Amino acid sequence: MALLDRLALGDHICWTVGDDAVRLDSLAGLVGAGFSEGHRVLYCGDDSGAVVAAVERRGGSGDLRILPVESSYLTRGVFDPVSALSFLRREVEDARRAGCEGLRLITDMSWARRPTPGADRLPSFEAEANTIFAEGFVLGVCAYDYRVFDAPRLRDIARAHPGIVGDDVPFDPALVLRMRRTERPFGLRLEGEVDLSNAPALSAVIDHLLGIRPDREATVTVDVEGLSFVDTAAARVLLGAWERAEGRLRLVGRSPAFDRILEVHGAGRIVGVR
Amino acid sequence: MSEARTFHHPALLYRGSAEYVAGVSAFVRSAVRDGDPVLVAVPGPNLDLVRDALTDLRDSITVADMTVAGRNPGRIIPRVLLRFAADHPGRRVSVVGEPIWPERTELEYPACVAHEALINAVFAERDAAILCPYDVEGLDPAVVKDAWSTHPTMIQDGVLRDSDRYDDPAVTAAAFNRPLPPPAPDAETLVYEETIAAVRCFVRRHAAAHLPEDAVEDLVLAASEVAANTVDHTSGPGRVTVWTEPGVVVCQLQDTGHLTDPLAGRIVPPHISHRGYGLILTNELCDLVRIHSSPSGTTVRLHKLR
Numbered sequence: 001m002a003l004l005d006r007l008a009l010g011d012h013i014c015w016t017v018g019d020d021a022v023r024l025d026s027l028a029g030l031v032g033a034g035f036s037e038g039h040r041v042l043y044c045g046d047d048s049g050a051v052v053a054a055v056e057r058r059g060g061s062g063d064l065r066i067l068p069v070e071s072s073y074l075t076r077g078v079f080d081p082v083s084a085l086s087f088l089r090r091e092v093e094d095a096r097r098a099g100c101e102g103l104r105l106i107t108d109m110s111w112a113r114r115p116t117p118g119a120d121r122l123p124s125f126e127a128e129a130n131t132i133f134a135e136g137f138v139l140g141v142c143a144y145d146y147r148v149f150d151a152p153r154l155r156d157i158a159r160a161h162p163g164i165v166g167d168d169v170p171f172d173p174a175l176v177l178r179m180r181r182t183e184r185p186f187g188l189r190l191e192g193e194v195d196l197s198n199a200p201a202l203s204a205v206i207d208h209l210l211g212i213r214p215d216r217e218a219t220v221t222v223d224v225e226g227l228s229f230v231d232t233a234a235a236r237v238l239l240g241a242w243e244r245a246e247g248r249l250r251l252v253g254r255s256p257a258f259d260r261i262l263e264v265h266g267a268g269r270i271v272g273v274r
Numbered sequence: 275m276s277e278a279r280t281f282h283h284p285a286l287l288y289r290g291s292a293e294y295v296a297g298v299s300a301f302v303r304s305a306v307r308d309g310d311p312v313l314v315a316v317p318g319p320n321l322d323l324v325r326d327a328l329t330d331l332r333d334s335i336t337v338a339d340m341t342v343a344g345r346n347p348g349r350i351i352p353r354v355l356l357r358f359a360a361d362h363p364g365r366r367v368s369v370v371g372e373p374i375w376p377e378r379t380e381l382e383y384p385a386c387v388a389h390e391a392l393i394n395a396v397f398a399e400r401d402a403a404i405l406c407p408y409d410v411e412g413l414d415p416a417v418v419k420d421a422w423s424t425h426p427t428m429i430q431d432g433v434l435r436d437s438d439r440y441d442d443p444a445v446t447a448a449a450f451n452r453p454l455p456p457p458a459p460d461a462e463t464l465v466y467e468e469t470i471a472a473v474r475c476f477v478r479r480h481a482a483a484h485l486p487e488d489a490v491e492d493l494v495l496a497a498s499e500v501a502a503n504t505v506d507h508t509s510g511p512g513r514v515t516v517w518t519e520p521g522v523v524v525c526q527l528q529d530t531g532h533l534t535d536p537l538a539g540r541i542v543p544p545h546i547s548h549r550g551y552g553l554i555l556t557n558e559l560c561d562l563v564r565i566h567s568s569p570s571g572t573t574v575r576l577h578k579l580r
Contacts, residue, residue, distance in 0.1 A: 152509075155468055164469070175471050195470050196502040229474065231498055232551040239546045257491060264555045265546050 002029045003170050004141060009039075009102040010180050012133040012140040012201070013171065014126070014161035016154065018147045022167050028054035030106055030141060035062030038101035039139070042091055044072045045108025063100065069111040079118035081125035088132055096137065105140045113148040126160035127204035133162075134179045134188065134205050162201040163192075174228060179205050186218060187250075191226030196233035206241045210249075220245060225253025235261045282403040283394055284434060285425035287410050287418065294320065294407060295327045297429060298370055301405045305368030306334050313358045315340045315350075316372035316407065324370070344373050345579075347382065347389040348557040351396055351540040359402060366401040374421075376412035381577075383417070384450040385564055388536065390424035391446035396541055405429075447536040453566050454575050457526060461517035466501060473501040473514050477525055480516040484523050484580055492559040493578045497525050499552035500574045504529040506549075518580075522561070525576045533567040 003026045007013065017023045027043075028051060034041040040063040043051060048066045055064070075083045088105070095103040112119045126142065133140055142161065144154060158164045163176025177198050178191040188209060194202055209220050222238065224230070239262070242249040254262070286301075288294045298314070302324070305312045312331075314324050315338040328335065336358065344350040350373055359367050374386045393404060408421050422428065422439040423446050429435075464476040477497045481490045497514060504512035504527065512529040539553030557563050562577035 151467075158468065175475075193471060193474075195498060196505060197468060197470050229495075229498075231470075231495065231502060232555055233502060236546060236549075236551070243546065257495065260558075261551075261555060264542075264551055264558060266542065 002026060003165060003167065004030055005033070006171055006173055007033075007139055007141070008173070008178075009139045010133055010136040010178060011163065011173075011176070012126075012130055012161055013142065013176070014158045014164045015141050015143045015167075016146045016158065016164065017143055017167040018145055019167050023143060023145075024050055024054050027051050027106060027108075027143070028058055030104065031055045031062075031064060032058050032060040034104035035060045035064075039063070039104040040065065040095045040098065040100040040102075041104045041106065042067065042095075043106045043108075044069055045106075045143070046110055047108060063098075073107070073111070074116065077116065079112075079116050079121065079125075081118075081121050081128060084125050085128055085132070088129060088138075092132060092135075092138055103138045105138055106143070107141070108143045110143075110145050110148060113145075123156040123160045123200070126157055127200050128208075130160075130162060130179065130201045130205045131208040134181045136180050159197055159200045160204070162194075162198050164197070177202065178226075181209075182221070182223065185221040185250075186214065187221035187223065189223040189226065191228075193229035194227060194234040195229065195231040199233045199237050202234060203237045203241075206237065206249075210241060210245050213248075217248070219248045219250055221250045221252060223252050224255075224258060227255070227258070230255075230258050230261060232261060232264070235265060239265055239267065281394075281397045281400055282427070283397070283425055284405055284427040284429050285421045285437075286405055286407040286429045287421070288407055289410050291323055293432075294409075295323050297432070298324055298405070298407060299327050301368070301370060301403075302328060302331065302335060305403065306331055308366075308368075310366050310368040310403075311358070311362040312336065312368045312370075313338065313354070314370045315343055315354050316370060317341045317375045320372060320407070340372055341375070344371075345561045346557055346563055346577075347373055347385040348539055348563045350389055351393060352542060352554050353558060355393070355404065356396070356542070359400065366403075368403045368405075370405045370407065372407045374406075374408065374413065374417060376409060381455075381564060381575075382562055384452050385562065387420050387424060387450045388447045389540075390421070391441075391443040391450075392536060392540060393443075394424070394426065395443040395537065444536060451536070451566060451568075454526070454564055454573055457515045457524070458517040458519065461515045463513055463515045465511050465513050466504070467511050468505055470498050470501045470505060473512075473527075474498050476514060477516055481523050481525070481578070484518050485578060489523075489578050489580075493523065493525055493576060496556040496559040496563075496576050497527060499556050500527045500576070502552060504531065507531045521580050523578045523580060525578075526573060527576075528571060528573045530570075531567075531572045532569050533565060533572050539563065539565075 031041050042065045044067050073084045165171045177194045180189045286297045312335040318339045422437045423441045426440045474494050477494050508529045508531040510530040515526045539557050543550040560576045561579045564575040566573045
């Protein structure tokens with residue numbers, strides 16, 4: 001099975017890859033899969049020529065847009081998370097208006113190894129971008145070459161993604177966090193595993209939801225029934241949000257294991273969570 | 275009138291059940307008379323003795339089998355003692371706590387002594403009394419000797435007196451911060467860096483054959499919390515090792531960090547935004563948590579009974 005076969009719209013994956021052949025092959029596979037699912041495929045990165053050639057060798061065709069990073073993530077050579085997010089939102093709107101089934105955003109982040117002003121804000125951009133992915137229309141794969149990023153930097157970037165995939169073990173949806181917005185009730189549905197290594201991604205989406213509540217009295221409902229694993233780092237995110245929302249955050253579908261973690265945090269006294 | 279509101283932590287050195295019942299009953303009756311909420315947390319057979327002797331106070335005391343509630347010595351302070359105090363806010367509480375019994379293993383024992391010592395640090399400013407019975411006939415004399423360093427006062431032959439060997443809790447805890455014996459030769463090992471999920475998969479795979487599903491997931495969560503500490507607080511990789519011993523599945527995590535706070539995992543952080551809940555949870559999930567930490571690294575060994 002190919003590395004990135006089981007991705008679905010709404011997923012946002014940090015793909016740490018250090019093998020050029022694997023990288024090219026998987027990127028072409030991702031594009032081809034997007035074609036067969038009726039997605040618009042947006043490729044942002046340096047090696048577009050090689051990727052296009054690999055896609056052509058596979059013989060697929062579809063809605064493929066290729067943008068150099070200079071006209072997508074960077075503005076006049078500077079990385080600014082706010083403009084990068086606006087770029088993303090514009091592309092989402094475009095794809096929606098064009099009637100696409102979804103948007104597949106494939107980004108080769110190798111540009112960030114070049115000295116680029118603002119590149120230190122990548123983790124906060126990747127975290128904020130989850131609010132767009134959680135809408136369920138965009139699937140994002142961010143390819144980070146671990147040969148060119150130092151480990152602490154890559155760690156901070158990876159934690160801003162709900163899921164991380166290496167170049168040896170195929171993507172398994174059960175082992176990452178899936179976050180999807182819900183309108184009724186207003187909130188978020190979570191599936192998979194959430195722990196210290198992706199809690200910042202959850203935090204960004206929850207904070208965003210608290211901020212865009214229809215009114216200050218509105219409650220954010222987080223459906224956690226699909227979570228197969230939660231640790232104290234993730235619970236800290238949810239309890240912190242509960243506190244900031246003055247109790248207007250509900251966690252529904254909790255497992256006994258989840259309740260136990262809440263109890264350790266003294267949630268017996270946190271009435272609204274129960 | 276009532277005496278000054280301070281912490282009392284006497285050890286009761288007893289020989290035989292008559293002396294046990296007399297010493298414990300006197301403590302409990304006096305506490306009930308003073309209006310204190312009372313918890314008796316002692317091993318099952320001793321609990322029966324206490325119950326039989328205090329049938330008239332049945333409704334005034336809370337009981338727990340310490341071999342269950344306090345199986346893991348690291349769990350006694352947060353789960354048994356502080357929880358009971360929190361259930362009775364603003365009141366002086368009295369507890370009979372017997373954390374050490376003859377069947378405690380050599381591996382459990384250092385965690386028991388650290389627990390006994392650290393009670394003094396945790397309750398120093400609190401209004402409480404904790405009586406710790408020691409079975410002088412059943413326990414190794416060295417164990418009874420250690421009780422003199424962990425208890426400021428002793429009750430011997432029915433007489434209360436100061437311990438002349440009581441030591442600073444941190445010093446005693448440090449003295450029992452002891453290296454662990456090596457893992458079994460057939461143990462399975464995984465080196466981990468950032469991916470805590472890999473640690474969970476590894477522990478699940480190697481524990482599944484030996485434990486019921488719920489117990490496997492307890493061990494998986496505990497190992498994940500310890501591994502998260504490695505990822506959070508160290509730069510180097512960690513090693514997780516799993517093996518079985520008679521009656522127990524053992525999971526050990528080693529990293530290059532240095533855990534300097536002996537109270538980690540024993541006292542609940544002041545606010546939910548703080549870190550430190552992971553080790554509390556680990557203590558709750560496991561039947562034994564042994565920690566050995568030095569500037570050259572930390573080893574955390576987790577036991578789950580089969």
